[in-house]
Amino acid sequence: xxxxxxxxxxxxxxxxxxxxxxxxxxxxxxxxxxxxxxxxxxxxxxxxxxxxxxxxxxxxxxxxxxxxxxxxxxxxxxxxxxxxxxxxxxxxxxxxxxxxxxxxxxxxxxxxxxxxxxxxxxxxxxxxxxxxxxxxxxxxxxxxxxxxxxxxxxxxxxxxxxxxxxxxxxxxxxxxxxxxxxxxxxxxxxxxxxxxxxxxxxxxxxxxxxxxxxxxxxxxxxxxxxxxxxxxxxxxxxxxxxxxxxxxxxxxxxxxxxxxxxxx
Numbered sequence: 001x002x003x004x005x006x007x008x009x010x011x012x013x014x015x016x017x018x019x020x021x022x023x024x025x026x027x028x029x030x031x032x033x034x035x036x037x038x039x040x041x042x043x044x045x046x047x048x049x050x051x052x053x054x055x056x057x058x059x060x061x062x063x064x065x066x067x068x069x070x071x072x073x074x075x076x077x078x079x080x081x082x083x084x085x086x087x088x089x090x091x092x093x094x095x096x097x098x099x100x101x102x103x104x105x106x107x108x109x110x111x112x113x114x115x116x117x118x119x120x121x122x123x124x125x126x127x128x129x130x131x132x133x134x135x136x137x138x139x140x141x142x143x144x145x146x147x148x149x150x151x152x153x154x155x156x157x158x159x160x161x162x163x164x165x166x167x168x169x170x171x172x173x174x175x176x177x178x179x180x181x182x183x184x185x186x187x188x189x190x191x192x193x194x195x196x197x198x199x200x201x202x203x204x205x206x207x208x209x210x211x212x213x214x215x216x217x218x219x220x221x222x223x224x225x226x227x228x229x230x231x232x233x234x235x236x237x238x239x240x241x242x243x244x245x246x247x248x249x250x251x252x253x254x255x256x257x258x259x260x261x262x263x264x
Contacts, residue, residue: 005030005031006249007066007068007069008025008032008034008070009034010071011070011073012072012074015038018038018073020237021071021073022036022052023235023238024241031246037056037057037062042056044056060085064085064086067091068092069092069093069116070082070093070094071245073097075158076097076099079100079107083095084111087115091115092248093111093116096237096241098162098163100163109255112253112254112255115253116251116252118244118248118258119255120257121167122212123236123238124229124237124240125236127229128264129264130168130228132171134168135171135172135174137227138175138218139175141220141225145218146195146218146219147200147201147216148200148216149168149169149172149203149216150203150205150214150217151164151204151212151214151215152205152207152214153206153210153213154209155206155208160206161204169184169202173200176198183196184202185201212230213229213231214229243261
């Protein structure tokens with residue numbers, strides 16, 4: 001595994017996040033961008049990533065073969081295949097895809113036996129600190145405080161609730177010593193009845209060009225505490241992913257998160 005000037009590949013290199021990742025890799029200084037891929041119908045397949053001499057291919061496999069670490073923020077649906085490629089080639093994989101299924105997580109766990117896998121619902125430093133704060137608040141505030149998580153994203157986002165909202169819900173549940181699956185309340189509609197004590201609710205808002213807003217509300221009968229994060233641009237996620245890439249190439253195979261990268 002390379003320890004100096006690691007070679008980086010980007011899946012979905014011409015998407016909104018792919019372009020932010022490309023800029024972040026090039027500006028980081030210690031990484032070398034060597035490969036990028038897009039869907040076969042993309043008009044730039046066969047050309048180069050703008051501003052570089054890196055060819056854009058429609059083969060994810062070729063990206064894994066060329067790189068020491070691959071950044072994957074592509075839409076859900078191919079994560080298990082990418083995990084298998086990471087395991088086959090021993091290439092570190094940084095996964096920012098959200099909306100992952102249980103099968104996706106199982107594939108990432110399996111790949112961690114022979115490759116470094118970093119997966120997070122959000123690569124922002126601020127969000128990962130927020131996760132720690134939410135866990136601590138949930139542990140200190142009893143079930144007399146209802147917990148509600150509200151997330152807002154741009155109109156193009158295809159999954160809900162967001163991966164970050166799930167991270168925050170898991171942190172709140174962990175703080176209370178329960179599994180999120182047992183207390184989670186999905187989006188409400190119709191005659192839902194009264195709120196179940198101890199439940200954790202989720203609401204998703206979609207519209208415009210909002211990069212990502214997350215609010216975790218702790219509400220009792222007499223007061224309300226809100227912990228919030230606002231993403232101003234996608235670059236903060238790209239910078240976090242690049243930080244994870246630099247960290248990953250020095251690690252042993254395994255399944256990791258941004259908490260490991262940041263030492264939280």
